[in-house]
Amino acid sequence: MAVKFAERVELLKASEIREILKVAVRPEIISFAGGLPAPEVFPIEELKRTAVQVLDEAGGQALQYSTTEGFEPLRRQVAARIAAKFAVDVGYDNVLITSGSQQALDLAGKLFLDAGDVVLCESPTYLAAISAFRAYQARFVAVPTDDEGMIIEELANILRTTERVKLIYVIPDFQNPSGRTWSLERRRQFAALVQEYEVPVVEDNPYGELRFAGETLPAVKSFDSKGLVVYVGTFSKIFCPGLRIGWIAAAAKFFEKLVLIKQGTDLHTSSLSQREIAKFLELYDLDAHVAKIVAVYRRRRDAMMTAMDAMFPAAVKHTYPQGGLFTWVELPAGFKAVKLLHDCLERNVAFVPGDSFFPNGQVENTLRLNFSNMSEERIREGIGRMAAAIREYR
Amino acid sequence: MAVKFAERVELLKASEIREILKVAVRPEIISFAGGLPAPEVFPIEELKRTAVQVLDEAGGQALQYSTTEGFEPLRRQVAARIAAKFAVDVGYDNVLITSGSQQALDLAGKLFLDAGDVVLCESPTYLAAISAFRAYQARFVAVPTDDEGMIIEELANILRTTERVKLIYVIPDFQNPSGRTWSLERRRQFAALVQEYEVPVVEDNPYGELRFAGETLPAVKSFDSKGLVVYVGTFSKIFCPGLRIGWIAAAAKFFEKLVLIKQGTDLHTSSLSQREIAKFLELYDLDAHVAKIVAVYRRRRDAMMTAMDAMFPAAVKHTYPQGGLFTWVELPAGFKAVKLLHDCLERNVAFVPGDSFFPNGQVENTLRLNFSNMSEERIREGIGRMAAAIREYR
Numbered sequence: 001m002a003v004k005f006a007e008r009v010e011l012l013k014a015s016e017i018r019e020i021l022k023v024a025v026r027p028e029i030i031s032f033a034g035g036l037p038a039p040e041v042f043p044i045e046e047l048k049r050t051a052v053q054v055l056d057e058a059g060g061q062a063l064q065y066s067t068t069e070g071f072e073p074l075r076r077q078v079a080a081r082i083a084a085k086f087a088v089d090v091g092y093d094n095v096l097i098t099s100g101s102q103q104a105l106d107l108a109g110k111l112f113l114d115a116g117d118v119v120l121c122e123s124p125t126y127l128a129a130i131s132a133f134r135a136y137q138a139r140f141v142a143v144p145t146d147d148e149g150m151i152i153e154e155l156a157n158i159l160r161t162t163e164r165v166k167l168i169y170v171i172p173d174f175q176n177p178s179g180r181t182w183s184l185e186r187r188r189q190f191a192a193l194v195q196e197y198e199v200p201v202v203e204d205n206p207y208g209e210l211r212f213a214g215e216t217l218p219a220v221k222s223f224d225s226k227g228l229v230v231y232v233g234t235f236s237k238i239f240c241p242g243l244r245i246g247w248i249a250a251a252a253k254f255f256e257k258l259v260l261i262k263q264g265t266d267l268h269t270s271s272l273s274q275r276e277i278a279k280f281l282e283l284y285d286l287d288a289h290v291a292k293i294v295a296v297y298r299r300r301r302d303a304m305m306t307a308m309d310a311m312f313p314a315a316v317k318h319t320y321p322q323g324g325l326f327t328w329v330e331l332p333a334g335f336k337a338v339k340l341l342h343d344c345l346e347r348n349v350a351f352v353p354g355d356s357f358f359p360n361g362q363v364e365n366t367l368r369l370n371f372s373n374m375s376e377e378r379i380r381e382g383i384g385r386m387a388a389a390i391r392e393y394r
Numbered sequence: 395m396a397v398k399f400a401e402r403v404e405l406l407k408a409s410e411i412r413e414i415l416k417v418a419v420r421p422e423i424i425s426f427a428g429g430l431p432a433p434e435v436f437p438i439e440e441l442k443r444t445a446v447q448v449l450d451e452a453g454g455q456a457l458q459y460s461t462t463e464g465f466e467p468l469r470r471q472v473a474a475r476i477a478a479k480f481a482v483d484v485g486y487d488n489v490l491i492t493s494g495s496q497q498a499l500d501l502a503g504k505l506f507l508d509a510g511d512v513v514l515c516e517s518p519t520y521l522a523a524i525s526a527f528r529a530y531q532a533r534f535v536a537v538p539t540d541d542e543g544m545i546i547e548e549l550a551n552i553l554r555t556t557e558r559v560k561l562i563y564v565i566p567d568f569q570n571p572s573g574r575t576w577s578l579e580r581r582r583q584f585a586a587l588v589q590e591y592e593v594p595v596v597e598d599n600p601y602g603e604l605r606f607a608g609e610t611l612p613a614v615k616s617f618d619s620k621g622l623v624v625y626v627g628t629f630s631k632i633f634c635p636g637l638r639i640g641w642i643a644a645a646a647k648f649f650e651k652l653v654l655i656k657q658g659t660d661l662h663t664s665s666l667s668q669r670e671i672a673k674f675l676e677l678y679d680l681d682a683h684v685a686k687i688v689a690v691y692r693r694r695r696d697a698m699m700t701a702m703d704a705m706f707p708a709a710v711k712h713t714y715p716q717g718g719l720f721t722w723v724e725l726p727a728g729f730k731a732v733k734l735l736h737d738c739l740e741r742n743v744a745f746v747p748g749d750s751f752f753p754n755g756q757v758e759n760t761l762r763l764n765f766s767n768m769s770e771e772r773i774r775e776g777i778g779r780m781a782a783a784i785r786e787y788r
Contacts, residue, residue: 006507006508007508012655039454042458048446051445063436063636064636065635099493111400128658128661131658200397242664244660244665257399263525264500264528264529265529267496268638272667273667
């Protein structure tokens with residue numbers, strides 16, 4: 001006998017983002033690489049008061065084992081919030097608290113995916129969702145996408161002709177990595193097609209509340225008459241990521257299985273963290289807090305857009321995100337973003353080459369920039385250095 | 395197309411413990427059913443101070459994303475602790491912080507198990523480990539076990555004759571559910587056999603520090619010359635479970651893969667919780683805290699043993715645990731523990747029938763009792779009521 005790993009292990013690769021971030025934590029680096037919220041807006045003082053109050057009022061329970069579904073008052077708060085903001089109206093008893101939204105993706109993969117099953121996704125799509133689903137040995141088929149979302153005719157064609165499609169993964173609001181947002185009409189058409197084919201969807205909405213202008217759009221889930229959409233959210237971007245609190249809102253037939261799966265995966269999410277967030281929501285105004293975050297990110301988005309338009313060569317294209325944390329840059333054909341990254345790192349600027357966001361790879365001239373974690377001044381400086389590296393690229 | 399779950403979902407069952415606990419939370423119930431620590435010994439005041447200090451000193455980092463491996467000072471503290479207590483000497487850079495030890499079991503399953511692979515385990519064994527591994531469609535083979543641990547000749551025979559053995563799962567200290575502890579000699583023999591067959595082991599040690607008498611024994615991992623043992627521990631029983639902080643200590647070849655797997659599973663464990671425990675360990679004496687817990691549990695163990703010996707019929711056997719949270723009861727042949735449970739619930743006493751702890755079921759006359767969560771008075775009262783139910787059983 002000799003040690004043999006599970007087959008899935010061969011598919012796991014160290015994430016490029018992760019390796020880059022190891023360099024990017026050096027203080028001299030201007031990093032557009034991560035997806036880090038701005039720590040300046042973390043409600044530290046409020047959390048101190050909240051933590052003490054939770055332990056005073058219910059320390060014995062906050063430190064004890066608790067139910068897999070999550071802390072009921074928090075489930076009610078989440079249910080009310082996603083109903084008010086995104087018209088996701090499932091009732092609190094269909095809300096499962098998860099250990100960050102990454103765990104929600106893992107649980108969804110575990111629920112739906114056998115080896116060889118197909119996940120349809122946007123192209124590009126969120127890197128860590130690829131990792132989560134790949135661990136269940138899924139294959140990926142990228143659905144052609146324009147500025148309004150997945151192209152419905154293309155999706156219909158793929159659904160008609162592809163075997164073993166078990167899941168569709170989408171990020172309709174301020175997508176990571178592209179910064180794009182699906183139009184209302186596209187959401188409706190997508191939901192209608194999904195009901196027709198009865199294929200489960202994971203709708204991932206970590207950024208939806210971080211809107212800089214215009215009106216919030218209803219989630220795809222709000223048009224989900226057959227209960228096919230597993231809606232995923234998180235406090236990471238509207239509060240802080242360090243507590244690792246996310247959620248799933250799903251129809252009972254999925255919810256029950258997800259609870260069983262989560263039970264075997266980590267029993268339940270931190271009782272203390274759940275009660276801290278619930279108490280914060282009771283004592284403070286999260287909407288006001290989100291408004292503060294949005295004001296900061298809007299200025300940073302503006303700084304990045306203005307700097308790119310002023311300094312990048314005209315042949316370099318970028319998206320103009322209406323919210324969220326990211327913009328997507330397309331270099332002229334023939335440019336290799338990985339090569340540019342090395343040139344930029346010599347100038348102490350970091351970003352993530354786009355290749356990792358395509359599940360099947362091979363797109364070399366794109367990259368993702370994050371604008372939430374650097375000051376406007378550093379954004380301007382960093383874009384200037386990138387512009388120089390692009391001009392000198394060979 | 396119609397919605398189809400992954401094949402593994404058919405294998406998931408709602409846990410009997412879980413359903414019972416739903417009743418057992420009523421205050422009038424004397425519950426020996428759960429595995430809950432005594433909340434009276436949670437260090438609530440200390441944690442209030444700790445939480446505030448962490449946010450004062452490093453709030454921005456405590457609330458931010460952090461590395462998958464875990465908070466380095468905590469990894470160093472864990473490495474030092476398991477080396478000092480159990481001779482597990484792996485170095486801090488081989489310690490991975492997990493979201494409770496349940497997650498450690500899930501990650502190990504994900505690393506080693508393909509559908510149809512075999513996990514060898516004690517019989518009975520920990521219920522939630524069965525759930526964790528079953529999610530990867532493992533089959534279980536129970537290794538005959540006596541009061542000193544797995545019987546080596548039986549294990550050797552199984553290893554020689556069984557195909558696809560990918561993992562051996564053991565709990566050598568104060569086992570859940572049996573309360574038994576492996577002898578030193580058995581640990582050595584087991585480790586030697588494992589090195590010979592080169593089969594990975596998960597050694598689960600949540601209770602090892604809760605010893606009521608005698609000397610702590612070195613972990614199986616301490617005899618693991620080839621780095622085959624994945625050692626799993628947790629703060630749940632020596633501190634509190636609500637924070638969900640556990641760990642894996644494993645050789646580099648396993649550690650690297652486990653980090654990649656955890657990254658796709660939940661990115662990382664709560665930065666805030668990790669820093670709170672690290673700060674607690676810096677400011678307070680965890681050994682003194684554990685000594686307090688041990689004193690409480692020892693009295694409760696004594697109360698339960700004395701009451702059972704005085705009141706149960708002589709034909710009812712039980713283990714005499716030297717530590718931990720559980721004892722194991724064997725009813726005379728012909729008794730059905732599930733039937734007895736219903737009789738006991740009418741008397742407001744709860745426990746877990748033993749059947750769930752056998753991966754392949756069909757042992758009807760055993761049950762598990764927890765003694766950590768009830769006062770001595772309630773333990774005596776509850777055992778008295780159980781004794782009455784046993785006498786009146788038909």
